[in-house]
Amino acid sequence: MSDAAKEPYAAQARALVKAGDRAAAADRLGRLIAEITATPVLDVKINRDQYSLNSLNGRVVLADNRTLFFKYHHEDGEDQTIEEYYRAGLLRDAGFRVDVPLYACGEPGRQILLYALRNDKRLAEVCHDIEDRRDWEHMDAVVDAQRRADGALWVCCGPTFKPGSRESVAKEPIHQLFYHRLVSPGEPAGLGGRVKQFYVDNVFQLAQERIPWEELRRLQWEINGVLYPHTLGQLFLEAGERLEPAALAGHGVLTAHGDAHNANVWFDTRGGQPELVSFDPAFAGSAIPALLAEIKATFHNIFAHPCWLYEPERAARCYQVSVIRDGDRLKVTHDWQLTPLRQAFLDSKGELYWQPLLAELKRRGWLPAQWRRIVRLALFCCPTLVLDLRAGGGGGHNPVSSALGLSIAIMLGSGGDDLFTRWLDAVSAKARP
Template sequence: MTEPLAPLAAEARRLTQQGDWQKASEKLSQLITEVTGVQATGLNINRDQYSLNSLNGRVTLADGRTLFFKYHHEEGEEHTIEEYYRAELLREHGFRVDVPIYACGEPGRQILLYALRDEKRLADVCREIEANADWQGMAPVVDAQRRADAEILAHTLPTLQQAQVSQVEAESIHQLFWNRLVSPGHTAGLGGRVDGFYVNQDFTLGELTLPWQSLSNLRWRINGVTYQHTLRQLFLDAGQILAPAALAHHGVVVAHGDAHNANVWFDSQDGVPQLVSFDPAFAGSHIPALLAEIKATFHNIFAHPCWLYEPAQAAEIYRVSVRRDGDTLEVEHDWQLTPLRQAFLDSKGELYWKPLLAALKAKGWLPANWQQIMRLALFCCPTLVMSLRAGSASQHNPVSSTIGLAMAVMLGSGGDDEFSHWLDGLLTEA
């Protein structure tokens, strides 16, 4: 009987979390040597804020090549995640995507190796703009995003079709949503990461501390806007509405599925900047159409500036106020979209979501609860990518935790706010 290969990527991730970057580099060097068949002679892991469940960096091989590597590892999900590196699928359908030179998708050893690029990732380009408040200089980036949104739509619409439930259930994109809500012995919506991150835990929001049992049953009033859903209701609804079988009859598409800006190159070599995606770990050919650009819509827009990825900085620049008024949590905060992220939201709505929803409606495939599906998926993005509790392993604090949970409720529930008006406007011309 063949012995299973060592889960070197998982081991490397554990070592980086312990701060042992040298041993982590050694594990990755061994893995890359095994995958490529060429000795890895030098390796550098990037220490960036976007590597929530992954690591990336550069590796030099004995044959003189230097490659960019990225691997993705889900803590506690080694036996359920199946990373289908489907770059060729995306390229066949016209999407701008880097195809890896080497790929390994074995559990615990998931890694991709690409030809080295000198360009920056779009996440880093955007961070520099916001750090310098360079709203005049953001035009080329916004233009590139608008070209990308239009292109993505143009390549997505021809793939719009109906699918069998089994085909939809087989897609790995559900690892980002429904699979994180469920686990044996738990009610759907209160299992998986919800149970691990939140249930029976204490939450410090601003200067107020509440146990899960209390917090999860409160309604929220955020910056004067009242929201009807509690955290418990939103998680339970997500456990039902986002089930793969429940989404299977609303149209599916070919999509990247996880095109957040840390998975996108800002390619300006030919004069006109273009966005080129990579690491399509969750790409597929039967992705529910209403999920396809959800991760990009949240992580490239509402996760910035800084509160999700750099919570310590958020605590320095934002102010929050939290108090309980009976069964309502009163939250005030001063976070808002920057001009850059507002431009991204406008682009995503105008050039992607509006025409996609119109196409679904024209085919009779747009469900009556399409807004609820989108809202619950957006709600899952911040709450399930990491624990938003202050003091947890994700390093959140009472300020960033407050903003994060308020953001999740605002997106997931709905009230008289700017996002609700944006969402309502997506079908006005359909």
């Protein structure tokens, strides 16, 4: 028997999808679901999903006439770094609008959730449709739903705010999305993990410039005329220092979803007005460092769009990007900008979540002097560690999307006279205890 055949069914399924054998993958998932539900499986359909970068999802038909929605989530090194995957009950008990699965299995290689089937679209799909049509005149219902959700988010998170211990913080699975992707044995913190896997000792094709890692890591970036003080190498190393769990433990913790990007959110239209309902709380916890709780949602629902992270081939058609190396400086010009929809999301997240969070941290004396660096570095890690951003690497990127993605990461992680710095300044100024 091959080593691959010895893997748990869900792990086999993910490998088979990557290899292009979706029928065999569906067979493995069907076997797993039959074991978990104790019900024969009649059919499994795996969705083709550009947003779920580390997971599989779809529909399964059971012999008892039920059709369920499934989601299988996998992260590298999960058996070492994640103790408990699915904590929907924790979020529900704190008042979050969250789907609770009918069945759940959290064993490594078998992590799967089975939900009652919904006919709602995910918010990611709703937003994609609006941006495809550039239908800004009819985005109000979506923006209003997002504003209600952001307001409700703080209402749920606020009462769970408490001091954090090093032990409780270190156990939270959210660090799999940040710190654990920056480290590996024998490597400097910040240059191990996915940084080493994706970038170290590789060559980057950024628009028309071809630059090896050892040179690129030391270059200073000038993006659309704005000079940024941090190099790529400096940002990774600083992230390895400031995002270490123990370093975050003294700044307050709370209960949160931790990974509420819009592909994990239903756009529920069954009531009088649309509401957002989250699912797949793979990284939920009750001792999440407060400054990390909404980082993934702030990046992936706003700055990853339109299209460049999830649809790199389309980005190459949509955007103009130029890269010129001038000595120790990399000069990048591009025409990416937030759409009206994403700008409205950013305004909502700042006003209804980040402002009250920062105000509460100030009131309790828990806001660290370098809180901006923590927020920036966590945002910087979102695109650079979720996928290999190199053109020709495993993330599917090309010279245009690679240069654009790294430029956006530098903008978020460093600091200059740009839209994100102005937003951060405004949020900070209005966050009064």
